[in-house]
Amino acid sequence: MMKMRKKWLSLLLLTVLTVGSALSLTGCHGREGLEPFVIPEEFDTSREYDITFWAKNDTNKTQTMIYEQAIADFEALYPNINVNLRLYTDYGRIYNDVITNIATNTTPNVCITYPDHIATYLTGDNQVAPLEELLVDGKYGLGGSEVRFDAPTKEEIIPKFLEECEFGGHYYAMPYMRSTEACYINKTYVEALGYTLPEKLTWDFVWEVSDAATKQDAEGNYLVNGQKVMIPFIYKSTDNMMIQMLRQKDAGYSTKEGQMLLFNDTTKELLFDIADHVKLGAFSTFKISSYPANFLNAGQCIFAIDSTAGATWMGTDAPLCDISEEKIVEFEIEVMEIPQFDPENPEMISQGPSVCIFNKEDPQEVMASWLFMQYLLTNKVQIAYAQTEGYAPVTSKAQQDPQYLDYLSRGGEDNELYYDVKIEATEILLDNVDNTFVTPVFNGSASLRDAAGQLIENTVKSVRRKQTVDEAYMESLYSDTISLYRLDQLESQGGALGADKAALGEMPGTSVILLSSLGVAWILIILYVGCQMIKKKRNNQ
Template sequence: MKKIFSSLFLIALALVLVACGDQGDRTQAKAKLVEWYELSPDAEFDTTKPVTINFWHRMGSASQIIVAEWIEKFKVLYPNITVNAVKAGDDYNQLAEKIGIAIPAGTMPDIAESYPDHIARYALGDAPLALNYFISHPTLGYSEEELADFLPSLWAEGASYDQAGTILSLPFTKSSEGFFYNKTYFDQHGYEVPTTWDQVFEIAEDIKKREPNAFPFGYDSEDNLFITASKQWGAPYTGYNEQTGKGEVLFNNDQSKEMVKYFKDKVDKGLMLTRTLNGEAYTSDIFKTGSRLYMYVGSTGGTRYAYNQELFDKDMRVGVAPLPSKDGKGAQVQQGPNINLFNSGDEQRMIAAWLFAKFMISAENTAQFAIPSGYAPIRYSAYETQIWKDYVDGIKDNPTTLAEAQNKLVKEAIDMFRNNGEIFFTQAVFSQSSKARTEVGALLVSIFAYNAPNEDALNAYINSEYQKKYNFVTN
């Protein structure tokens, strides 16, 4: 599988590197989200002059400890670089808002944790640093072999901002969603792990007969449900206009409405709920009661939250699998933050930021960061590091403690992510894509909560809500 992915990746990479190599070509300028900073092939980093760079993030205390260790190790390699790591927000939205305010004042950081939608907003101020010439630089960049070491779908997300191959981010702590299920209950009742939504709801109906007060299945993120199911149903969501190269909002279509009606039917039958319908509580919280909910879709980055001590003590065990699909052909959105750099106008400072960014996503560091979290290492070689091998060797097939059970499930979630690279996808990223994501999640909630007196009333309500949300996003 790796060889196939690597071959495809190198073909795509060659196209980008060709574009990088022709520094005089400006025929694609209008299609670029931001201009590529033309780092000269002769550019070098001056190790004699002190440089200070700022890294803004929203990490918790455990992750901050790891980053602090990285900064110390990086300081040994580059004594003249001082890295200030700053928690600039409690979540990604707060972080993005603070960066958005800093950009006009020219006080943005040198590096930040980022989601693609946020970077697209930063690009309105021409603030992100296009990394193409840094990546292809003969001494400061990556070799083709090093680039092929990154999981292809994760690397490709960094070039999802336009059709010109502009690379604005690097993969950092990546995840997707997993289908988590009560393995003990499944084994007791002879359920096979479902691969399609129809199979999920066949199981849900059987559970409902036995457990009439149960909501057998839950989905944490309405946004992700809409986006992933749109892909599975072949329903346009967002995309790029081939003539203009600009992003387009496309979700107001008949295929999408049929998809939403499919899931609303399951909500109406009491077979399914979502986080918002659950009073903003994660569906994993109900799952951990040991009754009322027996399977859910949640982030692999939160894999450890599938367990608690009480459930473990009752001998309940949890399994994880790829998301079910409409027709057996897998498709699920990948998620998790990237890191992006900003154009400070100071080349030495930007090179210093680039060097630290490369250091953060080295094989050893991405493996170290993944182990306590459930985020997947982003490089193939990370799975060959000693730290990862030691972690895998410590996994117990038959856990005797909660920590051992959590470690086993995290490993299984990461394996699921690593071994199914062909099913993960990203959407077009542009100035309205973040708004579209938020609004389609709200659209689902609105439709799921609507008590329709008849089919005609339901269709009229769906059409009205779709048009309302579409108008809001596009105007």
């Protein structure tokens, strides 16, 4: 966790602003470079394969060790496949590097990623191997007869998680781990303020308590904690915040076809509401203030919303912590689902890493990648990795494994493997799989997501800087954000998947003009050559 902000932000910006230009290159290169992947009859085990695996961990050494162990175990089963691990700590960096490497045909073989990102990779033809045939291949598919380990079957992958990896009519990834967001609450302070936590958290409740917590004494100390610092409500991922709020309100965000609906009146209302609470000092964000966990553990925050995969940083007894011991405050922590507008019909994001495999000229190499990807879905890897954070395994095979059930039942036995906050956070996801959702994936969906967060970040920043946040401000915010993320250009390109070009619809006007010009030029060239030939013939006569 430490110090991640600097690089993450920089990369995010870089990515957003360079992807557009990189795509034109990758698209061309891909078209010339790769044939569609076809499953070979047999996997040739007489050959040696070197494959690269770009993995993401949460700056968590246990996760690194699990990857290393998984590779060692896999290589023992397949001595002819050598897996080279490259570690990343954020998805943005992987995304950026993949984009760069598509242009030079040096993509990794296996890559942890987000479906939004895959949609961008797909703008280069055949760059990512589709998996639907591999999944059910009798010999090498999930649980196939020639697979040398106990893999899950397709049916044993949680259907909802598998669906998240299907777009453009193909499976382009497999889920690896799943998480959602949770609200980590300083219950001690909630009660000190005279409130009782409801069974289901609502936005109204969170805002009311947060506003109440901003009261200070004459010396500037907050009444609730006696400290000079108190940010009652901090949200880690403001893109998720906006996306979930809109979903809960049944308002527009985007469509499967790539239509971007984010910039609507509900969004504006939400931003005005957020601005009101920022004015009181009740709300801030990770990008503006720092990690919610640091404030929560220092008794300087009451509601910290972060991924369930950040649970090991939350609470007085958290096994991971970035602040010094003397700053940590004793408090009772409660882990709840994120706030809802309609608690009877909760909705929350499904997130977490997926894995894709990149296509190569040699289909045998792709097969080696597929076998390794499949190995990541085995119980040994799934259970071990899920236990490192508030992650859920993505297979029912792992979720129902006695070892995993035993793990879940032992929450609170210690503050390491059985850390209760982590297990409670995991259970939030396990109990709410049917209430989770993902946003539509299309070329540009990653930028739209960033824009959703940026709207909140800019509004919060502006209020803190005492700038006027009114209708005119919102108008300008919308147009600036659209321009920053080039959303108008993306939408005019159809925002559709590269792999599903039939769905692109009518060609943009500029392309029509360009292609028409080329056509006219060819006609003129042919006419000229024709005339020259006739002339030559006449001269010869």
